[in-house]
Amino acid sequence: MSCISNDAWNNLIYSGWDKATIRYINRKLKWQMIFNDSNGDVETLYRNLHAIGSKLYTKILKKAKLTERQKIELVLNQLGAYVDQTGFLQLKGEFYLDPLMPPHSKFLRYFRYLVQKVFPGKTLKEYSMTDDLGELAHKVHLFRSYLDFNNIRFIRSFFKGKTDYERLLKYERSFVFVQLDYKSAANFHNRFRSNDYFKYPKNMKIQVTSRTRMSEFIINLESGSFVSEWIGYGLLPEKTRRYETDFKEFNIVNTESFNYGVPLGGRKMLFFIDRDGHSNLDVNHPQDSLVRRKLINQNSSYYWKFEKSYYKKDSNAHYNGNYADIVKKGFKDYKAWNLIKEKEEAYQEFITYCRSIYPKKNPGFYYFLKKSRKYF
DSSP states (O other), X not given: OOSSOHHHHHHHHHTTOOHHHHHHHHHHHHHHHXXXXXXXXXXXXXXXXXXXXXXXXXXXXXXXXXXXHHHHHHXXXXXXXXXXXXXXXXXXXXXXXXXTOOTTOHHXXXXXXXXXXXXXXXXXXXXXXXXXXXXXXHHHHHHHHHHHHXXXXXXXXXXXOSSHHHXXXXXXXXXXXXXXXXXXXXXXXXXXXXXSOOOSOOEEEEEEOTTTOOEEEEEETTTOOBOOHHHHTTSSOOOSOOOOTTHHHHHHHTOOOOOSSOOOTTOOSOTTSOTTHHIIXXXXXXXXOHHHHHHTOTTSSSOEEOOOBXXXXXXXXXXXXXXXXXXXXXHHHHHHHTTOSSHHHHHHHHHHHHHXXXXXXXXXXXXXXXXXXXXX
């Protein structure tokens, strides 16, 4: 006996699920009805099936008798994903990303795994120029920003704090196996206008979890607020007043970016990491939306550029980079930096110190300040 009507059965097929998966859904619904489970009614089941990232959706996606490629296509098709004339990914389907899905969720880990399986060996940009996987590679890249949107929405919805950073710290404390990671360099998230010069970092990068470095957040060091293209577009509110000129552009060019590969962030000996994965899937990617491309186009008279790392030298052995992360060890670096009033002067001292100990790693601003200024 089927618990699913003919219309519902046809709707599930139309949504892209294979018949074996629909039979599994039917069995699950039948058993829940037998045990009088209030969460097993048709309405709740369908709601969870349409919430991409829910526990039910993730379980069924894993069980589906589809190839890895078909599963990625299923998710994007159910979301109604298409690239518009401005190069921006639009989602117009009946399905939606589950607002209850945390940044360390099983769905995100599984979807990341699918991307790694479907796009091995070459860069996502190279795949985007092929006839077979080109369109899918482009959509997969642009989909990262929606995963970022959902992550920010989750943190802001379920954790209280004066700043986004406080909310993120509470998120970390609320889950046993979640640990924030500060070790990956944030050069690309500290862009500045080409008609200006680099003074010191304005933002820090935080990734979740410390092992996977999958989901990513950019935090403004002054305000403790998220920096995100979605804030720049006005589709997420700005929680704390900030004093940046070109506020919208600042957010768009310095935005967070979900990682399909695993950023190394100084790691050398961990064998579970595909050492080229982050570069192939996240750094060398297909085209961004038109608005981002215009803002970082180096052939323009005005664009946003990033600073090279402090240890980089030119052909004459002169330093040609002036960037070092302020935060490497977490909150204590953040707090130490915000105790400093003359930031540009203190930052140059910090750069000099980091160069003096190189190739030892940048220890973070707290350690430098404690070591160099006895009153601290």
